[in-house]
Amino acid sequence: xxxxxxxxxxxxxxxxxxxxxxxxxxxxxxxxxxxxxxxxxxxxxxxxxxxxxxxxxxxxxxxxxxxxxxxxxxxxxxxxxxxxxxxxxxxxxxxxxxxxxxxxxxxxxxxxxxxxxxxxxxxxxxxxxxxxxxxxxxxxxxxxxxxxxxxxxxxxxxxxxxxxxxxxxxxxxxxxxxxxxxxxxxxxxxxxxxxxxxxxxxxxxxxxxxxxxxxxxxxxxxxxxxxxxxxxxxxxxxxxxxxxxxxxxxxxxxxxxxxxxxxxxxxxxxxxxxxxxxxxxxxxxxxxxxxxxxxxxxxxxxxxxxxxxxxxxxxxxxxxxxxxxxxxxxxxxxxxxxxxxxxxxxxxxxxxxxxxxxxxxxxxxxxxxxxxxxxxxxxxxxxxxxxxxxxxxxxxxxxxxxxxxxxxxxxxxxxxxxxxxxxxxxxxxxxxxxxxxxxxxxxxxxxxxxxxxxxxxxxxxxxxxxxxxxxxxxxxxxxxxxxxxxxxxxxxxxxxxxxxxxxxxxxxxxxxxxxxxxxxxxxxxxxxxxxxxxxxxxxxxxxxxxxxxxxxxxxxxxxxxxxxxxxxxxxxxxxxxxxxxxxxxxxxxxxxxxxxxxxxxxxxxxxxxxxxxxxxxxxxxxxxxxxxxxxxxxxxxxxxxxxxxxxxxxxxxxxxxxxxxxxxxxxxxxxxxxxxxxxxxxxxxxxxxxxxxxxxxxxxxxxxxxxxxxxxxxxxxxxxxxxxxxxxxxxxxxxxxxxxxxxxxxxxxxxxxxxxxxxxxxxxxxxxxxxxxxxxxxxxxxxxxxxxxxxxxxxxxxxxxxxxxxxxxxxxxxxxxxxxxxxxxxxxxxxxxxxxxxxxxxxxxxxxxxxxxxxxxxxxxxxxxxxxxxxxxxxxxxxxxxxxxxxxxxxxxxxxxxxxxxxxxxxxxxxxxxxxxxxxxxxxx
Numbered sequence: 001x002x003x004x005x006x007x008x009x010x011x012x013x014x015x016x017x018x019x020x021x022x023x024x025x026x027x028x029x030x031x032x033x034x035x036x037x038x039x040x041x042x043x044x045x046x047x048x049x050x051x052x053x054x055x056x057x058x059x060x061x062x063x064x065x066x067x068x069x070x071x072x073x074x075x076x077x078x079x080x081x082x083x084x085x086x087x088x089x090x091x092x093x094x095x096x097x098x099x100x101x102x103x104x105x106x107x108x109x110x111x112x113x114x115x116x117x118x119x120x121x122x123x124x125x126x127x128x129x130x131x132x133x134x135x136x137x138x139x140x141x142x143x144x145x146x147x148x149x150x151x152x153x154x155x156x157x158x159x160x161x162x163x164x165x166x167x168x169x170x171x172x173x174x175x176x177x178x179x180x181x182x183x184x185x186x187x188x189x190x191x192x193x194x195x196x197x198x199x200x201x202x203x204x205x206x207x208x209x210x211x212x213x214x215x216x217x218x219x220x221x222x223x224x225x226x227x228x229x230x231x232x233x234x235x236x237x238x239x240x241x242x243x244x245x246x247x248x249x250x251x252x253x254x255x256x257x258x259x260x261x262x263x264x265x266x267x268x269x270x271x272x273x274x275x276x277x278x279x280x281x282x283x284x285x286x287x288x289x290x291x292x293x294x295x296x297x298x299x300x301x302x303x304x305x306x307x308x309x310x311x312x313x314x315x316x317x318x319x320x321x322x323x324x325x326x327x328x329x330x331x332x333x334x335x336x337x338x339x340x341x342x343x344x345x346x347x348x349x350x351x352x353x354x355x356x357x358x359x360x361x362x363x364x365x366x367x368x369x370x371x372x373x374x375x376x377x378x379x380x381x382x383x384x385x386x387x388x389x390x391x392x393x394x395x396x397x398x399x400x401x402x403x404x405x406x407x408x409x410x411x412x413x414x415x416x417x418x419x420x421x422x423x424x425x426x427x428x429x430x431x432x433x434x435x436x437x438x439x440x441x442x443x444x445x446x447x448x449x450x451x452x453x454x455x456x457x458x459x460x461x462x463x464x465x466x467x468x469x470x471x472x473x474x475x476x477x478x479x480x481x482x483x484x485x486x487x488x489x490x491x492x493x494x495x496x497x498x499x500x501x502x503x504x505x506x507x508x509x510x511x512x513x514x515x516x517x518x519x520x521x522x523x524x525x526x527x528x529x530x531x532x533x534x535x536x537x538x539x540x541x542x543x544x545x546x547x548x549x550x551x552x553x554x555x556x557x558x559x560x561x562x563x564x565x566x567x568x569x570x571x572x573x574x575x576x577x578x579x580x581x582x583x584x585x586x587x588x589x590x591x592x593x594x595x596x597x598x599x600x601x602x603x604x605x606x607x608x609x610x611x612x613x614x615x616x617x618x619x620x621x622x623x624x625x626x627x628x629x630x631x632x633x634x635x636x637x638x639x640x641x642x643x644x645x646x647x648x649x650x651x652x653x654x655x656x657x658x659x660x661x662x663x664x665x666x667x668x669x670x671x672x673x674x675x676x677x678x679x680x681x682x683x684x685x686x687x688x689x690x691x692x693x694x695x696x697x698x699x700x701x702x703x704x705x706x707x708x709x710x711x712x713x714x715x716x717x718x719x720x721x722x723x724x725x726x727x728x729x730x731x732x733x734x735x736x737x738x739x740x741x742x743x744x745x746x747x748x749x750x751x752x753x754x755x756x757x758x759x760x761x762x763x764x765x766x767x768x769x770x771x772x773x774x775x776x777x778x779x780x781x782x783x784x785x786x787x788x789x790x791x792x793x794x795x796x797x798x799x800x801x802x803x804x805x806x807x808x809x810x811x812x813x814x815x816x817x818x819x820x821x822x823x824x825x826x827x828x829x830x831x832x833x834x835x836x837x838x839x840x841x842x843x844x845x846x847x848x849x850x851x852x853x854x855x856x857x858x859x860x861x862x863x864x865x866x867x868x869x870x871x872x873x874x875x876x877x878x879x880x881x882x883x884x885x886x887x888x889x890x891x892x893x894x895x896x897x898x899x900x901x902x903x904x905x906x907x908x909x910x911x912x913x914x915x916x917x918x919x920x921x922x923x924x925x
Contacts, residue, residue: 005085026042043070089118139162187361268297281674283704291673311465316431317385350408385415453669468655482610501566501585519570655874720738738769756806779802822880881919
């Protein structure tokens, strides 16, 4: 198609359904030929119907702009003539082309016939790490101008430039990559195969150089080994003026903060003296730079890396991308840094190559393979988290994650995870997550050895990570998925393929197939019997506020141990048969084709997965450790048995953390525990005690800068109903009313934080039903699709938005500036008394003679409350209000402890009406 004309089309319409009367209100076509834009066409279209208010807001196209425009009937033939003989291009051809074809049919104009290119499909393949493929997002990422999104002329222009960027990128890919892409491109939904073929012809003619290596014919970009900087150029700046001069290099508008300097001194002293400290560093001080600067200088001094650990991989990446670069700028030295995550976060090139040999692929698998082939020519980390794939593609990603350190020689040379591990010892800073850091103490081959210090950021989450690492989860859906990989004898499935291979090399194939299927049937029936038993159990204590979610302890399931043992016995018989087949086939590997070997490796992989499942079954159902673990069952009565999960979790993890600390101390390194929330009034060492940190370790609390919260306010709405005195529905009605009025008064940009997913959903649905916030983007965790970070990105993208969140939105998300005007607290964030780990810990405290409320429930809630407030003000320029709807803050004696835990911010107790008036006055100024 290299000499073809591409017609890049964009439509704006009154809605999505031409059959229901929706019409075009603007059409634009940009013509591209020989790598350049050659012509443009754009016009408004009179739809002869009302344009919905939402569409007017979205497109900025008003009824006055289309009133004198032609009807589509008047231009349909002209548009059709322009498109004849062109390649149709759109950012989502399923919408633009199908809508246009419907309108051609309505206007009795011949339908367009030809090839089509969907730039969404093309972008996903060629830019596989992009965070979003919405036109405005991908355009911004690629530096393509898009003055007004959702205007057809601007959108078509941006899409044309996106097409040109994509065509250019195709010609830069290695020939081997293009060959592998072209082979699969005929399964795509648009005619991208022609573009790849054109690029392949271009690359074959022109000898292009690239920096890719080859792994079994697959081009990949090798990871580069960093060099550790050991320099005497820098002594730690002990004088504040020296710190000031250094930090000015990293910030265009540097604000001096005495608390930041003091924190830096504490970190330096701890690392230098190889001691230990707990440091609470609230928002506004500059905590991350405060520990990175002394950590980097300590590494320069010793020639050994300092480890920085934080809670999530997202935070790991943010430190690496933003703050490490700032450190390099401040110190004017190439401070080397390596991100280290768990091995399962990295691609196994060997596993990927094996799966390429298997010819039967779904669309999702083919598409994901194409994304990975392009990504491998770019990534230097091999971190599969960089990929943005579909839900079906995620299943494929899970199959190519690295699972073992035992690899063939050629894979050892190319393996990204191994390269990252090697790079750690050549880096000044190792940035990792709590999970990776904790599990290192149990590894034979340690990653974090020969280091010169450890900084544990978001330290209040360390216990949660330790608990999760020691947790076992049996999910019905996950079990069924693994069983299905081996148990389905349908044609084309793994079992069918394996038995064909077995028959080729063995005379007992029919007998073994029958024996295997009989053992699978018995094992599967026993599994379903257990699942059915657990799914049918009713918990009479299930509280109404849990909604459809049912939780009860495994201890309440009496007399079923024989059933659990029967299931594992039958499972072991089945696994024995799987192993017999595997061993028989192993002796014939030399005679197998590459395709047959790939199936054998798949068979071995899923057999191992099933053995892991067997171990988990014994651990959860048959090992008795009630004093150390609690085991419970969760299910949703709307989806049984699919929603069934059995979870085994430790009650107390301080011993795990103490073991981790003792291993670290053998390295003779300084340990800094830090977070924005580590201490609470009346129990400063609550978090330290949960972590098992010695009472001898000093705890320092640093204060936020003066005037940091000058633009913040706290409102307690005192005419809300008392939670305990009204029905849940009445309280939700009051919450919905308060949210609606607050949103209208502020213009949106609010977080509404809940402690219950059920209450969140019901409040959200009530607000949707009211239609009073139809002009706002309402984003609800657990209702709107997407991860926490995706929901947050959607919230930031709309000027008029409201985000409804539960536990994970109380902390760890930053929305600086005017993007967040208020945080509404629906209920004080106490852990539900029905939460099983909490219940077990409370019972343990009671047995020890302690009060579970004052020793556990209240401190946890106050910490979460402080974290919720921390979402509001992220810089001294931020203005916002913290709105509390729960009357217990003033009616209960413990309410004062919540307020005392917050920074010194003016508190007003007032009615909802008065608060709304004050907000309106504030935002109308």
